[in-house]
Amino acid sequence: MSKLQLLKASVLGMILVSFMSFSVSSYATPSDWPDWMGETVKLTAEEDWTFEGNDDELHIAPRKSNPTIWVIVSRKAASYDTALLTMLNVYQQEFDSVSFNVVKLPKTEVELEQVLDAAEQRAQLIYTVGSKATVAVHKQYQGGKLPVVSVNAKDPVLMGLIDNYRGSGDNFAFTSLNLPANVTLSFLLKYMPDLSQIGVLYARTNKSAYLTQFLPLQQEAERRGIRVLGFEVDESMEDQTLERVMASEISALKSQDPQLENTLLWLTGSSSLLARVDEINGLSQSLPLLTVVPEAVNGDEHSALMSVGVSFVNNAHQAALYGIRILRDGEKAGGLPVGVISPPDISISFRQAKRLEKAVPLVLLEMASDVYSENGSVVRSQGMSVERQ
Structure with a gap:
């Protein structure tokens, strides 16, 4: 399946995804072990199996039941589709049977509490998909009964959810789409050694992108003498539309670098702007557009030039592995370090x-995991060269 097909696959809404159905008949626990069955079985296997039955039959079931996982999704987004599809594939490989119940994040705290109460009755693990869902569930469910793992969410320390990267110490395990600002800037300087200015695009409504991607990069860059201008976009405000912001801020960039020779644009993980890369390129006045989102780079005409970040696939794969360690291996969510x-x-x-x-x-080029040629064809994918027939 191609990346485009993966992104187009719609899996959001109130749905139930199940690899295998498994029903258990109702039995009364026998007061005495059936006399027609040797007790060696019970004594040897009772750590891993439960035994229920009557004088005529005995039902043996795994002591660890097949897990049900609830997924709370912020909203409809191609990146969230990618995250869920990736997790489905990982879990299918690791479990014979597992069910996913996917729910859209409710609008009110009362409704969210109802969802969480229902999850406690039916699930063994919760995933929060997206920063908005992660923040909302953490606010309401920190210290709750079920373990919670974040996926497709930004840095929990920079968002103020936890104090350090060693782990939450409670029922939450976090993964992160962010790179440390010093790492990001080091790669931008590899691309443009004489870099003097960065225009950072973010949506005004995307607070997580502002807190975790714009502010840290601004602080790190200005510490090194590199100017950073925020391109804050809000289509609901006449003077903050993409077209107006691009025109005014690029004009400001030209005041220091008239030919824009040592300037680049940096696109954050604001979903509303990631969907408008073609417009951004058209308004960029030939400035190179780099981004934190690998999926925004492809072989199409409308693509960013380069990305340095964490792919939605790799982040979701790590989140799936965290969930598996919790469900199968008995690890505590709060003891898992932030997945970077x-x-x-x-x-x-x-x-x-x-x-x-x-x-x-x-x-x-040597470090790139995905490379697209001048005609748009894939040269390297996931670090592997693509052979042409």
Whole structure:
């Protein structure tokens, strides 16, 4: 399945996804072990199996039941589809039977409490998909009975959910889509060694992108003498539409770098802007567009030039493994460190490099996990060269 097909697969809403159905008949627990069955079985296997029955029959079932997982999704988004599909694939490989109940994040705290109460009755694990869902559930369910794992969410420390990266110490395990700001900037400097300015695009309504991607990068860059301008977009405000913000902020960038030779644009993980890469390219006045989201780089005409970040697939794969360690291995959610992918995923579009007449340093090409040629074809995928017939 191609990335485009993966992103187009819609799996959101109130649905139940199940690999296998499994029903258990109702039996009374026998007061005495059936005299027609040797007790060696019970004594040897009772740690892993339960025994129920009557004088005529005996039902033996796994002591660890097949898990049911609830997934609370912030809203409809292609990245969330990717996350869920990735987790389904991982769980299918690791469990003979597991069920997923996917629920859209309720609008009110009362409704969310009802969802969480229902999950406690029916589930063994909760996933929160997206920063909004993660923040809402953490606010209401910190210290709750069920373990919770975040996926497709930004840095929990920078969002103020926990104090450090060693773990929450409660019922939450976090993964992160963010890279440390110093790591991000080091790669931007590999691309443009004489970098003097960065225009950072983010949506005004995306508080997590502002807190975890704009502010840390601004602080780190300005500490090194690199100017950072925020391109804050809000289509509900006439003076903050994408077109107006791009025009005014690029004009401001030109005041220091008239030819924009040492300036680049950096696109955060704001979903509303990731869907408008073609418009951003059209308004960029030939500035190279780099992004934190690997999925925003592809072989199409409308693509970012390069990404340095954590892919939705790799983040979801890590979140799935965290869930498996909790369910199968008995690990505590609060003892798991924040999942930060290292080294970062790097994607490069030579089609965009050609359009902009911007060279890509060899060191980045060597490190890239996904590379697209000048004609848009895939040259390297997930770190592996793609052979052409």
